[in-house]
Amino acid sequence: MKNPMQPKWLAALLLPLSVAGFAADVHQHGHAEAAVVLEGDQLTVSFRAPLMDIFGSEQPPADASARLRYSKRLAQVIEPQPSAAALCELINVSSRSVADLFPESKAHDRDDHDHDDDSHEAVNHHQDIVHEWTFACEAPQQLQAVDLPFLSTFSSLTTDVVLLLPAVQSASRLAPGQTRILVE
Numbered sequence: 554m555k556n557p558m559q560p561k562w563l564a565a566l567l568l569p570l571s572v573a574g575f576a577a578d579v580h581q582h583g584h585a586e587a588a589v590v591l592e593g594d595q596l597t598v599s600f601r602a603p604l605m606d607i608f609g610s611e612q613p614p615a616d617a618s619a620r621l622r623y624s625k626r627l628a629q630v631i632e633p634q635p636s637a638a639a640l641c642e643l644i645n646v647s648s649r650s651v652a653d654l655f656p657e658s659k660a661h662d663r664d665d666h667d668h669d670d671d672s673h674e675a676v677n678h679h680q681d682i683v684h685e686w687t688f689a690c691e692a693p694q695q696l697q698a699v700d701l702p703f704l705s706t707f708s709s710l711t712t713d714v715v716l717l718l719p720a721v722q723s724a725s726r727l728a729p730g731q732t733r734i735l736v737e
Contacts, residue, residue: 640691
């Protein structure tokens with residue numbers, strides 16, 4: 554009987570648990586999490602990191618130029634690269650835009666309102682970016698590694714990785730600057 558739980562749901566559930574003892578919802582700068590789930594011919598790769606490590610700030614963009622700068626940084630979190638021999642094709646991407654992360658920032662970017670900024674309630678912007686990529690692989694048995702090329706751009710991140718493969722479940726850690734997750 555096939556497991557009804559889809560890989561993307563497994564990855565989403567496991568991201569906060571990627572290291573034993575790591576408390577759920579802990580926001581730690583310099584620390585990212587990734588999950589690689591292979592079920593049948595479907596490969597799902599999830600990535601989560603604090604906004605601070607991607608944008609250089611957790612504050613909402615103050616104006617249009619800051620929103621553009623944030624969007625450019627977010628666009629650098631590009632799709633993972635599974636081993637070429639696995640013949641994987643990207644079929645779905647799930648991510649949030651800057652407008653999704655900071656919905657109030659666009660409204661407050663204008664000067665057409667006349668009330669004190671002090672009247673706004675403080676908002677906790679300790680958020681993470683979360684991306685998920687789903688691939689269909691013609692030769693999943695040939696998957697030997699998954700590269701996260703954007704980790705060379707965000708080279709200060711230590712990334713905890715969970716692997717869920719048909720025959721193996723494991724956890725590992727990528728040091729800052731490392732981009733390759735070995736699938737063994």
